[in-house]
Amino acid sequence: MQAYGIAAVGAGAMFGAWLRWWLALRLNALLPVLPFGTLAANLLGGFLVGVAVALFHRHPSLPPEARLFVVTGFLGALTTFSTFSAEVVAMLQRGDHAWAAATAVAHLFGSLLMTALGLAVVPLLARSAG
Template identity: 55%
Template sequence: MGSVLALCVGACAGAVLRWRLGLWLNTPGALLPWGTLAANWVGAYAIGLCMAFFQSQPQLDPVWKLAIVTGLLGALTTFSTFSIEVVTLLQQGRLALAGGVAALHLTGSLVLTWLGLKTLG
């Protein structure tokens, strides 16, 4: 039961954080959905940091990793929202912008995950 509770608390916090980022940064008429990009980039860097940290602290209860990495960061980062935003741009005929948004999310997330690992690793 402790694992389920930890996962739920982390996921709830991550979902609220993602929602708040969207409210704050996804302004109507903006060129990009900045809130989704921020959620994915912050989450990518944070998961790198967390994985390096948890690898260096094997004595920690695994429930912390479950709550933070799977719960909080899993709910914070959002491939489904990113996907619908890119598909919407494609449907609008904005092919270059759709490709740019996809490249920003993928490249930025990969680089930031790597940086997160290197920061503590």
């Protein structure tokens, strides 16, 4: 591994983790049965990864460290499959089966939809700017 790549992933992860933590602090208490901070992190991350993939595809001359910083570091730390999994299992253990199912559907399909939207936004913005 190259030093710049390691630094890019580490720096991006630091900022992504901070944002995920902030979202949890601000949003998880809104509805105790459904942790909105985790959902917001995953939906935002899904959208941003779509934007990032589209931008990196349109600009192949960007350094690989930029992709490592944004996608692997920042978005890898922002999005959280492990926390989502733990929250759904906790709901199942409490007997909140409907909330567990709704949460799983919201995370999975919401993230897929947000990624598709992120991918679609970049060409639209490029057309309107050009």
